[in-house]
Amino acid sequence: MKEINLLEGKLVAKEGMKVAIVASRFNEIIVNKLLGGAVDGLVRHGVQEDNITAAWVPGAFEIPTVAQKLAMSGKYDAIICLGTVIRGQTSHYDYVCNEVSKGIAQISLQQHMPVLFGIVTTENIEQAIARAGSKAGNKGYDCALSAIEMVNLMEQI
Ligand SMILES: Nc1c(NC[C@H](O)[C@H](O)[C@H](O)CO)[nH]c(=O)[nH]c1=O
Numbered sequence: 001m002k003e004i005n006l007l008e009g010k011l012v013a014k015e016g017m018k019v020a021i022v023a024s025r026f027n028e029i030i031v032n033k034l035l036g037g038a039v040d041g042l043v044r045h046g047v048q049e050d051n052i053t054a055a056w057v058p059g060a061f062e063i064p065t066v067a068q069k070l071a072m073s074g075k076y077d078a079i080i081c082l083g084t085v086i087r088g089q090t091s092h093y094d095y096v097c098n099e100v101s102k103g104i105a106q107i108s109l110q111q112h113m114p115v116l117f118g119i120v121t122t123e124n125i126e127q128a129i130a131r132a133g134s135k136a137g138n139k140g141y142d143c144a145l146s147a148i149e150m151v152n153l154m155e156q157i
Pocket residue numbers: 024026027058059060061062083084085086087096
């Protein structure tokens with residue numbers, strides 16, 4: 001078959017890659033694990049520790065506000081958003097999850113840069129624990145590798 005032009009990002013960070021992480025304090029016991037996983041993934045794939053910046057916000061709903069300002073600063077190659085939203089007794093969960101996901105996607109499209117969605121949205125805390133470094137992996141680590149891949153890919157376009 002004719003060789004096609006294939007674009008894909010490698011999983012080794014480009015020289016000097018700068019990453020900002022926005023993490024929400026609500027359910028901090030989980031989000032701390034996501035943050036640790038994200039930093040671990042970035043460093044183990046070549047990002048220098050002093051090129052990683054993290055900002056804490058009160059809850060997931062506040063993540064897009066800070067992520068947008070970080071993206072607009074032009075100082076970072078990628079933004080990683082980390083949070084944990086666990087369903088309660090009311091529809092609050094749905095509003096928070098919907099607005100946070102829409103907000104993060106909007107920033108990525110408007111700023112033409114990778115803004116990773118590392119918000120764990122679960123029915124209960126057991127599901128969140130499983131996705132923050134136990135049997136279902138670590139969503140923060142996953143986002144770190146996706147950030148590196150996306151930065152490398154975007155540079156090829
Ligand atoms: N219930 C959760 C929240 N709620 C708080 C909102 O994110 C927001 O901080 C508040 O409504 C003020 O604007 N946040 C989470 O991150 N996770 C939750 O489970």
